[in-house]
Structures are given as C-alpha cells and as structure tokens.
Amino acid sequence: MPTVPLPDDPDLGQLRKQARDLQTNVRSGWMGSLDLVAELHPDGAPADPARWPLHAAQLVLARLYRFPSWPALVRHVGIVTEHRRVPDTAPPSDDPATEFLRRACLTFGAADGPLQASAAVVLAEHPGIARDDVWVAAARADVGEVARLLAADPGLAVREGGPHRWSPIAYLAFARHDPAPGRDAVVATARLLLEHGADPDTGYLWHGLPSPFTVLTGAFGGGEGGQPAHPHGPELARVLLEAGADPNDAQTLYNRMFTPADDHLELLLEFGLGRGAGGPWRRRLGAALDSPTEMLRQQLDWAVTHGLVARVALLAGHGVDVAAPLPGRYGVAQRPPYVVATTSGRFAVAELLERLGAAVELLPEERVIAAVLAGDRSAADDPDALALARAVRPGLVVWAAVAAGPEAVRLAVELGWDVSARARTDVPSEQGWETALHHAARQGDAELARLLLDLGADPGVRDGRFDATAADWAGHAGHPELLSDLGGARPER
Template sequence: MPAVSLSDNPHLGYLRNRARELQRGVRRGDPDALRRLADQRVDVPGEPTAFPLSGAQLTVARECGFASWPRLRRYLDVVAQYRWDAAPEPAGAGDVAGEFCRLACLTYANDGPVRWQRARDLLAEHPTVTRDSVWAAAAAVDVAAVRAQLAAEPALARRRGGPYQWRPLFYLAYSRLDPAVPVGAVLEIARLLLDNGADPDEGYLWNGLPTPFTLLTGAFGEGEQGPERQPRHPHSLALARLLLDAGANPSDGQTLYNRMFRPDDDHLALLFEYGLGVGDGGVWKRRLGEALESPADMMRGQLAWAIDHDFLDRVRLLVRHGVDIVSPLDDGRTPAARAAWSARRAIVEFLVAHGAPAPDPDPVDDLIGAAMAADRPAVRRLVDAYPEVAEQARQRRPGLLVWAAADGRREAVALIAELGFDVNALGRGDTPGETPWNTALHEAAASGDLDLARALLALGADPDITDARFAGTPLGWARHFERQAMVELLEPVTTEPPPGDDGSTGSTP
C-alpha cells in the first residue's frame, strides 16, 4: 500500500518540496528521514551529506506507490489533463445552458431529485437552450438539436464544454433529467456522437482521484449515496451495451465500486460478456500505471466485498468466471478464511466446495459465526468445550455488535450481547474490521430499523454517544438519512446540546 495518499495533494510542486525536505533531513541525519529511506529500500550513500535529490525523489515516488519519479510525474500530467472538479460554481446569469448542464447531471458530490427538478424547470423556462449548446442538447436528450449541430460541425462530438468541461457523450451518460426518456433517443444520440469520433472510453478523474469515472460509470450509476440520489441511467444496460460494442473497456473500477453496495448483479453479468477481469486494463491502465488496479485485482476486491456482505449470488458469479479463490486477499486471509472472519457460513461452504482451501479450525471464529447465525445450540457447545472462548471473541472482535446490527440481525444482536459484548462499543458496519467508527445504535438509526433500535436501547445502548468520524449521535444519523420514525423514537431519549453550544449531536455522516 502507498505510504502517502496522492488524493491529499496531487501536485508536482508539493511533491518536489517534499523531496527537498527529505533530502535535507537525510543530509543532517534525521532519524525519521532515514527511516523513510529504509522503508522504501533506498540506499543512503556512505556520506549522508552527499545524498542526492534523485534519491529523495525516488523515495517520495515509492511512498506514493510508483516505481520511479518519472512515472509519478507522468501520472500527475494525466491528472492535470483529465481532472474533473465535481462542484463548480453556478453558471453566470447569462449562461443558461451551463447552469442547465450543471443541474441535470450526476456529479457524485451533491446529487438528488431536487437538482434534476430544477434542471427540468430551467429547461421549461428556456426551451431553446439546447439549440446552440451540444452539451445541453446531449444532457436534455434532444436528438434534433444534437443532429443539427453535428451536421454543421462534426468536431463538436469531441469538444469539451459546459460546466464540467466534459465532451457531449458524457453529458448524455450522466444526465438524470428525465426518468422516462425514450431509449431510442438516448441510443440515437450516442450513436451520432460515436460516429463522429466520440471515444467510448471517455473518462475523467473526479477531484483528481485516480479511479476514472467513465461513460460506463455514468450509465451504470449508483454509488455511496444510494439509488435515490445517484440512480442508474434510465436505460443503463442498453446504453452500456452500446458503449461496450463500441469498444469501452469492461474492467471499469469505478463502476464496480459504485454498484457493489447492493446485491443486484446485472452490471457484472453484462460486463463479463465483454471480458471483465481479464486483459491489461486498457487505455486508463496505460495512462495511470500503478495508481490504477489491474483487472484481476479489481475482481479480487469485488470478491472480498461480496464475502463481507453475504452476497452469495455474487460470489457464485465471480467464481463461475474464474476469480481466484485460493490466494490470500489484501488482509492476508484466504477467501474462505475471510468468509469465516465475516461470519458467512454459507459462503465458506460454497468456496470450499469449489476448491478454496478450508480455513484452519478456530473456536473463536466458530463462536462468532454461530453467534452471527443466532445458532444458540452451537454457541452453547463451543462455550462448554472452550470456557475462555467468549472472552477471546470479545478481545478479537470488540465491535461485533456493530457488524451484526449493520446486517440487521436482531436475534444475533441479542445473543452477542448475552455473550458479554459491549453494546456501546465502536466498530464499523461496512467491513468486518475493528475500526472504531460508530455504535450498533448508529447502524440501526441509519437503516431505520425500529425493532433493532428498541432492542439495543433495552440492552443499554447509549443514544448520546457520538461516532468517531462525523461526531454525530444516532439521532443525528437518523435525521441525515431521513428516518422520521427513528427520529421520533430517539428524540425523547437523546440529550442534545443547547443552541450555540459546541456540542456535535446534530452532525451527520
């Protein structure tokens, strides 16, 4: 893993200064500077005062995950060329087309139906806005306007413009203006633009981050904010198939990420038709080098997520298409061992049946799996056979209640609490790791699971505990996720700071 995140400041000037500071530190014998060289296997000359800048640059490059300084520089050049700033300023009063495009499209910053309604209202007020802007015409799916502008100037299909400096096909793929837009109109515009030179692998680096948001990403949609705020394109599969037929690379890491949160796999089924997970990664891998995962690594990441979240059908699909289930994953565990750690019994059995090495016998993992499955007889047998196993499980997985609550496993929550796990422990619900982020009650509040929240409160859950990332109480989370019934449950039992206090109860994820 890189020691330095380029997302913090991917600018050459910043990294040059970092290299110069490192060079000075080595020359004066600073222990931290010397440690950094040792960590990156860069030799110190016999006389440290002669340490060259090139050695410091190599160290910084390796800390960022690159094999050399020139490769890091090439990456930064790509970022400068393809960067997409997701939250541009509103267009000026005279730029109706620009403001329409800004509101009509997914941005992965501030999305939602309110924006798209404002775009529809703006288009209704200015129906001719698409006449002189091919980008607005694409976002509005105005076939006649796109055809007329391309007939007059075919090069418009390849020209950047609008508030995001995208090319027209991108505005089409990311538009969420009209859920009822005719599929024929969408595909006709896509073909017109492709026939006039649009690139089916078009993509941009969101706020300079290294995983490209491509046309396929826009077509498949979704993401961390969910399908209501970041929905799929209304004709997701049809548009994606057209792009794939035109040559788009199916190993699209951002698509895989955005669509991994829910169990639906139609995107994977289509992408596998076109070679997902194999090959060299295409044009974006050549541009970004070490900063972008290989197709095989992308698929291993998908396998890990599917295991963690009990997406057995996805595991089956991945195995059917040859994803490696033998080698250790990024946490050092084999897939079957990861499934045991995540308390996914059915996935363990499936993987072992299909050739994965069985996890080593472990009473603690067995107890955790039995508790997560709310299998009281199995829990009793293990506790009787290994008197210390419950204490060992509490030490190994202190945040297990958070993991169970994120799964909505009410019976498991009760059983885990009976085993002595702290109902107010901090953990995380998106992976089975033990990062101390939030409580089980936060998870219940976010999901709106009233029965689970009541059960946790009865077990002694403290509604005033704030999470470690956003400093929000469960009530704050319920408000953020618009769980009104949960808000009504938690308001009477939550102590909120008075107005003007520096408390953070109302903060949100």
C-alpha cells in the first residue's frame, strides 16, 4: 500500500475522525482497511479485529501520511496551524490602518496588483495612520517612526499585528504600495528591526501549504500571478541574508523560476543556497519541505525543460551535478538532463550539456522525439522507433505547440500523432490537461490555432481540468477574435 502526502492545510479534527473511521472499519472487518493495517502497522493485521485499539489506527494513519508516529503527525499539524496565514482572504476593515496594510501587501491572490495600487487612497484619506502604528510604519519604511516606536517598546520588533498577524519586518518585505519607499529607508528600516530582534527567517505558511513565504520571499517577489519584486528587493534580501536568513528559500525559488532573470539565484548561491540542513523551516517541517540539494535539482529540472541556458550554466558553475538524473515528476520518469533537454526540444541546453561532458546516448524513441521537435523528417526513418515514440509520448503535439513551433506540430501530425491529444503545457508531461488548441486559444495565437484546425484539431474537445473547450479558454483569456474560428460565440458589444 503506497503512502501519500498529507493533505494541504491539514486539520487535526479531520485526522482524528479518519483514525476513528479506520478503527471502525477494521473492527467491522472491511478488507480494504485490514489490508492497509497489514501493510503499515508494525504488528501487521490484528489477530482480533473487534478489539483493535484507536492508538493503533492513529499509528497506521500517521504512517500512511509518511510520519513515524501519531505524535509526530500531531506535532506537524500544530506547526502548520501556528504558522498558517490566509492573506488573500482578509476582509476589508473599517480600521484605516488595518485596511491600508491589507491593501499594501502582496497576498498571492487574484487581487494582487490593483489591490496594492489602491493602498495610497487609504493613506491619503487617513494620514494619521502613518504615526503610532509599527506595522504601518514598517510597510512604509518610515525609519524615523519605527525608531521612535522601538525606542519606547523594543518588543514591537517581533510583535504580530495588522490584518495578517505578521510581524513588522514581514509588512516591510511584502509591501508593494505607491509611492514606493526609497532604498536607503528600506535598508535602514530592515536593519533597525533586525537589531531589535526581528527574525530574518520570519515567514508564514500560505493556507497551510508546506513551502514557507519568508521575508526573503517577499523581497524577491514573483509568483504564478506575476507578482512584482520589491522595489529594492536585492538590497533588502542582502540585509536579511547578512543577518542570517537561510538562503535555501523554497518559495523564492518557485516564485522566480518562471522568468529568465537569475539575480535571485546569484545572491542566494553567494550565501550558500544548496548547502546546509535547510534552516529553521526545515527543522519545523521536516521532509514536507525539500532539502537544499533537492531544491537545486528542481531548479535544474525547470531550467533544462524550459531552455534557460544561462541558468543551467549558473547552476553547473556552482557545482550542481548536470549528469545525474533529474527528479522525475508529473508522471515523467527520472532521466539525465541531456535526455530531458533533447526530448523537450531544448537544443541550446543540450549543446551546453554536451560541452560540459554530460551528453549520453539516446534511446531510439528518444531520438525520434528529438527529431520531431527539431522538425527533422529523419524521425520517420525507423518505423519501430517511431511507433514506440508515439506510445511513450502520445501528447507530443501539445509540447511541440508550446516549445517547438508550427513545423514540429505539422510533422508530428503527419507522423501519426493525435492533433487533439491532451497533455500538460507547463512541462513535457503526458498528464491529460489540455490540447494544443487550448494552448493556442489561451495565448491568442490565431496562426497556430488555424494550423491546428487545418490539421484536424477538434474544437469540441474539453480540457481535463476545467472541462472547457478551446473557445471557452479564448473567451476567458480575453481573445474574442478567436471565438468564431473555434466554434464559440462572440460576446455582444
């Protein structure tokens, strides 16, 4: 029986109920539960199921969720509960200071951007909130006011408050309001708070997820929603790192990996990214958080898959092994970086890896996949390898549309790949997320959409996550000009 990760945002009450339900099912003789117990309990299946105790059910449940004991699981849930914050759900407040802070700081929710831009309105209407509130003063990098307040009460440097129950240094790091404070004020405010005991590893768990949003995360910015960096992020990050912040910051690495800029990596590597035990957050969360080595492997995986040549070179230059197999996620097996690069159509990365001595021999089906993505018709030379390539990468048309271009798309269809197959578009995985036509619709790429339709793409196919057609995607993404081609109705004006 395979173990499973603990559900996001775990609730101890629900876990206790699961343990009681497991006990009930075992006492009732339900085979599924008895098999689970036989696999995960050190004593195996109970000799007398009718008398099976609750503590045994708790141990099995803990092991199912990859914890050695029920107390270890309870401890973990307690840590998550303590550090859990949900800034994107903070309601509007009648208190002007609270409302300013709610609007001023990144929430990593749908409102980011316009929300922070509106913070200035609150301050203009209530200028008095700029005094006597350490959290507002920190968000504004008002070093004089922060100094005055700390002189009167040094404990304010670590006191949680405001709409998110953050300490002042977190409001400083996540603030994005206009007008932005100056660099010298940001640096001085950070140093003042740190001198008075603020923790450079301060952070929170967004909705209880195990990757901490630390003050380094706030300084570096970025994210799936395109959240902006702090206006003086590198300077603020350096102050935090010099004060002892652990550079193995998983959320920073995730938030910033989507764009080619590497300034965050360069600074984190300078301070020891990839080394050490992982700092206070990994001590708290254990294996729920990647190790420093695993973090760098994930960064290399993304860089190779997405053709970020400079990032691959940077990581290689700092000792990251570019020959060892990459982690293998999303249903993709572990493979050497060179294989991943060539079968992802990232030929510039493959050339770099070859120069670094990390090239390996490709399997016949891998050579076919690489040839298709290169638009090379020699892909058809070996019928057996071609058939195997179609079997192992049935959704190749999707990735060809994302990473290779129209010639590769056309060649793949000519060689027998299904033009309406579903796969992922963020990574080369066969998980059935969406078709190439969905991708064209989201991107507003009329030329690609027409090519796919000419090749026989079915506009009626629905994606595997939202149960929507390509026309639905075009409408949602703001590309009404594609709707008639995709079989959708144009919105009335």
